[in-house]
Amino acid sequence: MREFRIRLMKQLLQEKVRVLHNQKVGPAYFRMGLAFAELARITRPGQFVMVRVHDRPIPLLRRPFSVHRRLVKGNEILGFELLYKVVGKGTQAMSELKSGDVIDVLGPLGKGFSCPEGVCDVFLVAGGVGVASLYCLALYLAELNSVKSTVFLGGRSAADVLCQEEFQSMGATVRITTEDCSLGERGLVTSLVQKALEVDEKPDMIYACGPQAMLKAVSEIAGAHNVPCQISLESAMACGFGVCLGCAVEKAGNRGAYLHVCTDGPVFDCRDVLIDV
Numbered sequence: 001m002r003e004f005r006i007r008l009m010k011q012l013l014q015e016k017v018r019v020l021h022n023q024k025v026g027p028a029y030f031r032m033g034l035a036f037a038e039l040a041r042i043t044r045p046g047q048f049v050m051v052r053v054h055d056r057p058i059p060l061l062r063r064p065f066s067v068h069r070r071l072v073k074g075n076e077i078l079g080f081e082l083l084y085k086v087v088g089k090g091t092q093a094m095s096e097l098k099s100g101d102v103i104d105v106l107g108p109l110g111k112g113f114s115c116p117e118g119v120c121d122v123f124l125v126a127g128g129v130g131v132a133s134l135y136c137l138a139l140y141l142a143e144l145n146s147v148k149s150t151v152f153l154g155g156r157s158a159a160d161v162l163c164q165e166e167f168q169s170m171g172a173t174v175r176i177t178t179e180d181c182s183l184g185e186r187g188l189v190t191s192l193v194q195k196a197l198e199v200d201e202k203p204d205m206i207y208a209c210g211p212q213a214m215l216k217a218v219s220e221i222a223g224a225h226n227v228p229c230q231i232s233l234e235s236a237m238a239c240g241f242g243v244c245l246g247c248a249v250e251k252a253g254n255r256g257a258y259l260h261v262c263t264d265g266p267v268f269d270c271r272d273v274l275i276d277v
């Protein structure tokens with residue numbers, strides 16, 4: 001359904017689109033399919049959309065979500081899917097939507113992950129729902145055929161570990177930690193990454209998305225082992241395209257200088273930003 005449509009700038013689309021499905025996949029996790037094929041076609045791994053659930057005053061502002069995967073039937077792109085966790089008013093309102101409802105979507109926004117020439121062996125490190133954007137990246141890397149992915153999934157408990165089977169079915173090695181030991185090893189996902197690097201598994205690149213503390217730890221570990229690392233930051237955002245300046249993050253090595261997560265990121269070389277925990 002296309003009630004209205006504005007082309008804001010080159011390759012930035014805004015549309016009211018139909019919800020294809022909104023399926024609960026865990027205690028607080030949902031997968032929402034959106035019928036927006038044109039956006040799915042041009043979005044790159046790590047880019048995001050801003051979603052406005054409805055026209056009521058609360059929640060007033062759009063909310064940012066990574067594109068999780070394209071929805072495809074045969075050769076036809078139907079739209080894309082979000083994988084989200086209910087944490088507050090906006091995501092609660094999203095969780096109440098049904099197939100056939102309409103939602104306002106703006107995107108694709110931001111700069112996604114990059115896979116430089118010569119990168120053949122990567123670690124993907126996800127904390128909780130941070131897996132949403134990394135799964136999109138893994139699908140892209142799998143299409144390249146020449147990249148070996150090892151996936152590290154961390155969560156508080158088994159219910160917070162998402163997409164394990166999807167990664168395995170694309171041939172990736174998956175390693176899991178939970179803080180309560182309900183799945184995989186007990187502990188933090190970063191300790192598994194650290195161990196892997198210590199036993200001399202040295203990837204060409206680490207990609208990470210998750211809570212700030214996890215990203216800070218991954219960045220430090222990558223730095224200590226001299227492995228390039230791209231991190232995707234999930235700061236709170238009001239506009240999503242560089243106007244409100246609410247998503248500023250301090251630039252590394254340049255005190256008082258800032259980058260904006262929505263336009264300079266959300267994916268950064270971990271050496272470029274100072275992560276505030």
Ligand SMILES: Cc1cc2nc3c(=O)[nH]c(=O)nc-3n(C[C@H](O)[C@H](O)[C@H](O)COP(=O)(O)OP(=O)(O)OC[C@H]3O[C@@H](n4cnc5c(N)ncnc54)[C@H](O)[C@@H]3O)c2cc1C
Pocket residue numbers: 048059063064065066067082083084085086087088089090091092129132133233234235236237266
């Ligand atoms: C580029 C980007 C991509 C994102 N992708 C996803 C995704 O794929 N799936 C997903 O579930 N979430 C994702 N997020 C986070 C998501 O945008 C927030 O969870 C959402 O905006 C919360 O809205 P709310 O109205 O439900 O919560 P609010 O009512 O606004 O807040 C509820 C609680 O959640 C906390 N909170 C709000 N935003 C964040 C945040 N970004 N990080 C940590 N805590 C937060 C608040 O401090 C508050 O305690 C992404 C964020 C960014 C910036």
Ligand code: FES
Pocket residue numbers: 236237238239240241242243244245246247248260261262263
């Ligand atoms: S969210 Fe408004 S400038 Fe980044």
